[in-house]
Amino acid sequence: MIERTPLLNIVTHVILVAGALLLIIPIWLAFVAATLTVAEVNSPNVHYLPGGELWNNLTAAWTRAEFGVKFMNSMIVAIAVVIGKVIISAISAFSIVFFNYRLRMVFFWVIFITLMLPLEVRIVPTYSVAANALYPFQTILDATGISWLIAQIAGVELSLEWNMLNSYTGLILPLVATATGTFLYRQFFLTIPDELVEAAKMDGSGPFRFFIEVLLPLSRTNIAALATIMFVYAWNQYLWPLLIITDRANYSTVVMELRRLIPGPDAIADWNVAMAGTLIVMLPPLLVVVLMQRWFVRGLISTEK
Amino acid sequence: MADINIRKVEKFYGKNQVVHGVDLDIRNGEFIVILGPSGCGKSTLLRMIAGLEEISAGEIAIENTVVNKLEPRERGCAMVFQNYALYPHMTVAQNIGYALKVGGMRKAERMQKVEATAKSLGLDQLLDRKPAQLSGGQRQRVAMGRAIVREPKVFLFDEPLSNLDAKLRVQMRLEIRRLHRALKATSVFVTHDQVEAMSLADRLVVMNGGRIEQVGTPEEVYHAPASVYVGGFIGSPAMNFLPCGVSEDGTFAVIDNTQFRLPIDPGMGKTIAGQSVIVGLRPEDLKIVPEANDPHLLTVAFDFSEEQGSGRLMHGRLAGRDFVLHSAGRNHPAPGTPCSLSIAPESVHLFDPTTEKRVVAEGNPAAEPAAISQPDFAGAIQ
Numbered sequence: 001m002i003e004r005t006p007l008l009n010i011v012t013h014v015i016l017v018a019g020a021l022l023l024i025i026p027i028w029l030a031f032v033a034a035t036l037t038v039a040e041v042n043s044p045n046v047h048y049l050p051g052g053e054l055w056n057n058l059t060a061a062w063t064r065a066e067f068g069v070k071f072m073n074s075m076i077v078a079i080a081v082v083i084g085k086v087i088i089s090a091i092s093a094f095s096i097v098f099f100n101y102r103l104r105m106v107f108f109w110v111i112f113i114t115l116m117l118p119l120e121v122r123i124v125p126t127y128s129v130a131a132n133a134l135y136p137f138q139t140i141l142d143a144t145g146i147s148w149l150i151a152q153i154a155g156v157e158l159s160l161e162w163n164m165l166n167s168y169t170g171l172i173l174p175l176v177a178t179a180t181g182t183f184l185y186r187q188f189f190l191t192i193p194d195e196l197v198e199a200a201k202m203d204g205s206g207p208f209r210f211f212i213e214v215l216l217p218l219s220r221t222n223i224a225a226l227a228t229i230m231f232v233y234a235w236n237q238y239l240w241p242l243l244i245i246t247d248r249a250n251y252s253t254v255v256m257e258l259r260r261l262i263p264g265p266d267a268i269a270d271w272n273v274a275m276a277g278t279l280i281v282m283l284p285p286l287l288v289v290v291l292m293q294r295w296f297v298r299g300l301i302s303t304e305k
Numbered sequence: 306m307a308d309i310n311i312r313k314v315e316k317f318y319g320k321n322q323v324v325h326g327v328d329l330d331i332r333n334g335e336f337i338v339i340l341g342p343s344g345c346g347k348s349t350l351l352r353m354i355a356g357l358e359e360i361s362a363g364e365i366a367i368e369n370t371v372v373n374k375l376e377p378r379e380r381g382c383a384m385v386f387q388n389y390a391l392y393p394h395m396t397v398a399q400n401i402g403y404a405l406k407v408g409g410m411r412k413a414e415r416m417q418k419v420e421a422t423a424k425s426l427g428l429d430q431l432l433d434r435k436p437a438q439l440s441g442g443q444r445q446r447v448a449m450g451r452a453i454v455r456e457p458k459v460f461l462f463d464e465p466l467s468n469l470d471a472k473l474r475v476q477m478r479l480e481i482r483r484l485h486r487a488l489k490a491t492s493v494f495v496t497h498d499q500v501e502a503m504s505l506a507d508r509l510v511v512m513n514g515g516r517i518e519q520v521g522t523p524e525e526v527y528h529a530p531a532s533v534y535v536g537g538f539i540g541s542p543a544m545n546f547l548p549c550g551v552s553e554d555g556t557f558a559v560i561d562n563t564q565f566r567l568p569i570d571p572g573m574g575k576t577i578a579g580q581s582v583i584v585g586l587r588p589e590d591l592k593i594v595p596e597a598n599d600p601h602l603l604t605v606a607f608d609f610s611e612e613q614g615s616g617r618l619m620h621g622r623l624a625g626r627d628f629v630l631h632s633a634g635r636n637h638p639a640p641g642t643p644c645s646l647s648i649a650p651e652s653v654h655l656f657d658p659t660t661e662k663r664v665v666a667e668g669n670p671a672a673e674p675a676a677i678s679q680p681d682f683a684g685a686i687q
Contacts, residue, residue, distance in 0.1 A: 165615045195387070204407045218393065
């Protein structure tokens with residue numbers, strides 16, 4: 001659209017700059033705070049220009065929060081969620097879009113409903129499943145009397161248990177099992193022309209080959225977009241890890257540990273170290289977004305011809 | 306190379322029947338064109354041969370093997386799609402070679418075949434390009450290459466030329482014809498374009514409403530249309546249809562509500578003497594007779610005309626219906642002047658007014674289109 005509206009152009013630019021400042025200023029202030037000494041950060045007048053203490057604050061934050069192990073944990077969780085999510089949503093969308101079977105729409109709606117029930121809403125049942133993933137099966141077996149039967153015949157009390165608390169599995173699986181990615185893929189797969197599927201059939205390609213050799217290469221940008229979103233999502237998880245990780249020495253994540261850097265009411269108010277810790281924690285998702293952004297945008301617009 | 310035998314094939318989508326008991330025998334190496342308006346079931350029939358649609362009833366045999374339950378890849382057919390359906394992420398070479406790769410051919414051998422095929426289609430400079438970087442005609446060629454490289458028993462074409470511009474379409478049409486001459490593989494080509502159909506076909510199959518109306522060579526279909534539908538569908542502009550009564554001696558037909566007489570082939574007279582018929586007259590078979598004084602000679606005043614370059618289409622009204630004449634050459638009657646028209650008896654097509662089928666002389670099977678007289682096609686004539 002080409003229009004000559006100089007006044008409107010100025011107004012839109014003012015709004016744009018105001019919006020950009022609104023987003024950048026808090027981050028800038030956090031960065032500045034991370035470069036100051038304790039005294040400077042607590043002085044009444046706000047500093048707008050960085051000081052020289054950045055490196056010291058970073059190392060202080062790193063050692064105090066024991067980021068070494070925690071960074072590893074966060075990385076493992078975020079990457080595993082990304083991989084698991086990309087695979088499971090591609091496969092489930094492939095099944096829903098390209099195959100015709102009974103109850104297809106039922107499965108579709110079951111997946112759809114999980115969109116309306118994010119982890120935070122169903123956190124109690126999810127926790128109970130994480131505590132014993134086989135609990136629902138146990139209930140079924142008990143209710144149908146099968147466990148009683150087994151107890152009578154074999155003389156063994158049947159008790160199934162799979163505890164996922166304090167484990168990577170527990171951190172990862174509940175984040176993988178959501179519908180967002182499935183939908184992203186479904187929308188993309190629906191744009192694949194039928195003729196392409198038929199051409200592959202005529203060429204003798206079975207469903208598995210078609211999936212690997214045609215669908216996946218075509219959905220590269222989708223994969224990138226989903227991976228970016230899921231990495232940031234998994235990295236930023238706070239509530240769920242807090243709930244299921246009690247063994248903080250081995251399994252806690254950086255976002256959980258960030259909490260420890262926030263000064264308490266009785267301690268020294270070293271916000272400079274807390275802000276330095278924030279910078280460290282922010283870095284990996286920031287890098288991922290910056291590196292993937294070109295693909296990310298294309299994947300969401302999804303009109304590659 | 307293979308025969309295709311289609312026996313009483315039907316197709317239902319739910320309760321909606323789109324193909325009604327089609328019987329058709331396609332001979333080895335033949336180029337068959339299925340022609341019909343959109344929605345007549347022609348593409349469905351092709352897709353049933355390919356294995357992309359299930360066959361609701363009846364059977365299809367390729368090389369004497371019933372293929373109803375076979376997967377597309379087991380039928381030995383290659384297909385060229387209307388929108389080409391090239392894999393967007395693969396290069397031209399990969400597109401052409403994909404079927405061979407799936408078939409497990411070794412890379413060196415595969416590349417050799419791909420290159421040979423590309424060369425024969427003039428694509429050898431474009432092997433590393435992606436489909437997005439190709440023009441419509443080049444994409445069409447890649448789609449053809451993908452079919453040719455497999456050396457299939459049967460080629461299936463689903464309106465492959467309809468996305469090309471007029472000039473390219475004519476060129477590709479010739480190329481397909483040349484290709485068929487070289488490969489001699491059985492080919493089935495679906496189109497709604499009658500010019501394309503006439504120029505490509507060894508035999509034409511005209512379909513309407515899920516049924517076969519006529520099977521025959523392009524000449525047969527044009528010169529002896531089996532029904533009012535075929536007569537009206539083949540030929541442009543369409544045939545003029547006029548209800549007539551045949552004289553008692555069977556020598557001429559009188560157009561209803563007029564005194565105009567049309568000559569009738571002497572061989573036909575006995576069969577239809579005294580009956581009412583529908584007469585079909587092709588606009589290009591009518592000749593303007595200068596200064597005729599016979600009151601029984603067909604006379605029409607034309608209101609307006611369309612210039613065609615090679616001649617002019619004259620539009621008028623006769624017995625309450627639109628009437629079209631193709632006036633060849635450069636001298637055309639002025640609008641509004643009554644013109645007397647003559648026509649050869651063999652160009653007067655006679656149809657039964659109730660069944661709308663062509664009236665065939667009794668005891669003269671030769672007059673019947675050859676393909677229809679075969680018992681195989683009996684089911685096609687309802």
